[in-house]
Amino acid sequence: MAIPKSLDQLNPLNPDIDFITDYFHDKETWDPKGMSGGGAWTIPKIRDSELWSPDQTQILGIQSGFYRSRNLLRLTRTECLVKLLLDN
Amino acid sequence: MKVIDEESSKALQHYFASCSVIINSETPGFEHGTGVAVRYRNQNYIVTASHVLKREPRNEKLLIIGKPDSTLKEVEKQKIPEAFFKRTHGPIKSSTGTHITITERIESNALGDIAALKVENVQNDLPHTIFHDLSGQGEIDIPKGKPVVICGFPGELALHAEHRVTGQPGVAVFT
Numbered sequence: 001m002a003i004p005k006s007l008d009q010l011n012p013l014n015p016d017i018d019f020i021t022d023y024f025h026d027k028e029t030w031d032p033k034g035m036s037g038g039g040a041w042t043i044p045k046i047r048d049s050e051l052w053s054p055d056q057t058q059i060l061g062i063q064s065g066f067y068r069s070r071n072l073l074r075l076t077r078t079e080c081l082v083k084l085l086l087d088n
Numbered sequence: 089m090k091v092i093d094e095e096s097s098k099a100l101q102h103y104f105a106s107c108s109v110i111i112n113s114e115t116p117g118f119e120h121g122t123g124v125a126v127r128y129r130n131q132n133y134i135v136t137a138s139h140v141l142k143r144e145p146r147n148e149k150l151l152i153i154g155k156p157d158s159t160l161k162e163v164e165k166q167k168i169p170e171a172f173f174k175r176t177h178g179p180i181k182s183s184t185g186t187h188i189t190i191t192e193r194i195e196s197n198a199l200g201d202i203a204a205l206k207v208e209n210v211q212n213d214l215p216h217t218i219f220h221d222l223s224g225q226g227e228i229d230i231p232k233g234k235p236v237v238i239c240g241f242p243g244e245l246a247l248h249a250e251h252r253v254t255g256q257p258g259v260a261v262f263t
Contacts, residue, residue, distance in 0.1 A: 017200035019230055023238065031243035037111060037136030038122035038240025039220075041104050042231065046096050054103055054218075058225045059124065063238060064137045064201035073238060078228050080199040081135055085128045085222070088194045088206075 007067065008074070017080055019061060020072045032066045032073075039063075040075050102160040104239040106218040110153040111136055112185050113144040122240035123152070125210075127219040132210050134188075138195050138203040147193060147205070151185030154217035188213040 003013045003020055013020070021040065040063065044056035061075035109123045111134070121140030126133050134152060144150055158181040163171045171177040192206040210219065 014200070021236060021238075034110075034120050034122065034243045035238065035240035036121045037124070037140045038108060038238055039104070039124040041100075041237045041239065043100065043235060043237060052096050052099055054220065055224055057100065057103070058228060059126070059220060059222070060228060060230050060236060062124065062135060062137060062202055063122070063240060064139070076137070076200040076202040077230075078222075078225070080202055081126075081204070082128070082222065084194055084196055084199050084202060084204060085131075085133065087196070088192070088204075 004070075007070070007072070008065075011065075013074065017076060018064070019075055019077060021075065022071050023073050024071075032068065035063055035073075036065070037062060040073075098160075098162070100237070101162070103218065104237055105160050106155045106216070107220045108239045108241070109134060109155075109214070109217060110185075110241050111140055112151040112153060114149045114151060115144055118143055120241065123205075124239075125154075125214070125217050125219045126222045128222040132207050132219050133194075134205040134207055136203055136205075138201045141193065141195070141203045141205070147190040148187065150187070150190065150205075152188050152214065153183050153185045154214035156181040156183035157216050183216075186213050 003015060003018070007013060007020070040060045042058045042060060044052065046052050046056075059078050061077050062081060063073055064076050065074035066072065067074070107125050109125060110120050111123045112118060112120045121136055123134040123136040123140075126135055158179070161171065161177050161180070163177055167176070172180060188210070189208040190205045191208055194204040194206065195202075207213075210217070
């Protein structure tokens with residue numbers, strides 16, 4: 001999903017670091033606080049007669065924020081995580 | 089085929105939940121966050137957003153709540169109280185906040201709001217938590233327009249509570 005330019009002027013998003021995704025949840029009662037740090041996982045396509053294994057799913061990013069009025073979550077790319085771990 | 093899809097979906101959800109932990113602190117008023125247990129180059133880490141860890145600068149105060157010794161139960165939000173108090177969905181096991189062995193806290197402002205705790209002794213401290221192998225992930229391709237699953241512990245499901253015996257602050261979690 002493309003990052004709207006005006007999304008976060010206080011803490012602008014950097015496409016090399018951040019990405020966003022929309023979400024569906026009960027807007028009235030959902031409290032996204034506490035979700036920060038959670039992983040965004042891919043849903044692998046399982047073919048007929050194929051056994052599922054954890055290797056088939058990937059962590060795409062780590063949630064870093066949310067924009068409640070726009071139903072958007074902000075995430076840090078896994079490439080940044082891998083670089084963080086590699087550099088240390 | 090539909091049955092297999094449903095079972096695959098359950099297995100996936102169980103896996104995502106098994107790799108996710110709650111990050112809490114002994115410090116009163118700490119707002120909990122979520123962490124993901126990962127393994128990279130034969131080293132275990134809890135990764136999270138940097139702003140979660142900034143709320144507690146002392147590693148020794150951190151409490152990690154990992155997966156309990158039970159299978160994932162899917163319960164509609166409205167039915168959580170009866171599942172918890174009346175055990176309508178079978179027995180429920182709990183998991184306690186644990187001081188884990190943190191050997192290093194890794195952050196870099198240049199890499200965004202992300203941080204990692206290098207951890208040891210996880211077999212004892214988080215025996216049921218699964219550490220996802222990042223080394224085997226391969227190249228990342230963010231699939232535009234395709235659904236992803238975000239796994240975490242929102243405030244409405246992770247309620248801060250005080251332990252009646254020890255008086256230690258904690259988080260009651262309904263997953």
